[in-house]
Amino acid sequence: MKQAIFIMMDHYADWEGAYLSSQLNQMADWVVKTASNQSEVTSIGGWTTLVDYQISELKPEMTLLVLIGGNAWQHDDPRLTALVQQCLQRKVIVGAICGAVDYLARNGLLTGYNHTGNAQFLWQSFPRYQNPTDFEPQQVVVDRQLVTANGTAALAFTSAVLKASGQLTTAAKQALDLQQLGYYEYTRQYGDPFKP
Template sequence: MKQAVFLILDDYADWEAAHLSSMLNQAEEWQVKTASINKEVASIGGFRTIVDITIDEIPENIDLLILIGGNSWAIENEELYYLLEKRLLNGQPVGAICGAVDYLAKKGLLNNFKHTGNSVYLWKEYTDYNNQQNFLEKQAVRDHNLVTANGTASLDFAFEALRMINFKDTASIEKEIALQKLGFYEYSKKYGNPFT
């Protein structure tokens, strides 16, 4: 069984995880777990979440680590930093969206990757970030084992993360994402009614 761990902090952006986690969790070969620094966190939308594991319990060999954005990524946590540094160096899949990308920039963890985020302007004070030339003004960017996205890109983020882990072929992933991206009626015109 493949395992994806979604790392969420207090004030996490619930909508940024929804599409990707539900698609993975509905696949028989995948299991989704949540992790955080604390055992319980609350989302921006007010959902209280008791996480499955804490950061120190995240297995080294998980197939995908996803960092969900929100308002608490201005944190200092050595365990989190070393976990991310090791995964990125070892070529293990990592996805980060919104505030989580800000964290990677601040810690210098984007310096070897093409990437995107909310705005490179927000990072001008980050002394450990020195890769402005590889900031791409796109909704989501995949480079090697890292997917980054801005906070308005939950669907694009899901698409690139699923492609990174070879979840299905690209056309099948596009079709699954299209239902949410296009809406029911436009999807039905393009692909047919999914419920008949």
């Protein structure tokens, strides 16, 4: 069974992981779990989540590690930093969006990878951010097993992570296109998805 772990700090951006987790959770060979540095977190939208794991309990043996953005990524957690380093070394796919990319930059975890994020100027005071020339002003950047995205790229991030995981099936692509294009444009291109 393939396992996706979603790291969700308090005040996480609930919309940034919803498309990806819902796609993976509908696949028979995947299980989706959550983790944080506290047992209960609340999203920006006010949803309370009881997480499955504490970060300290995680081993870098999952198939996919996803760091969801939000308003609490300014606090460093050495256990999480070590976990991300281990996952990257073990070629585990790591996806980070929005404020989670800021965390990677601040902790030197983007070194050696092409990447994007919300705004590179935010990282100028981070001494461990060593490779500003590898920044690409794109919605999503994939470099080997690292997927980075800015906070306006939830759908593109989902598509890129699914592709990097070998899970961007025709059904998943069409489900994302329905959200991206909207019902009427989707129907013009593909036909009505709700008709038998």
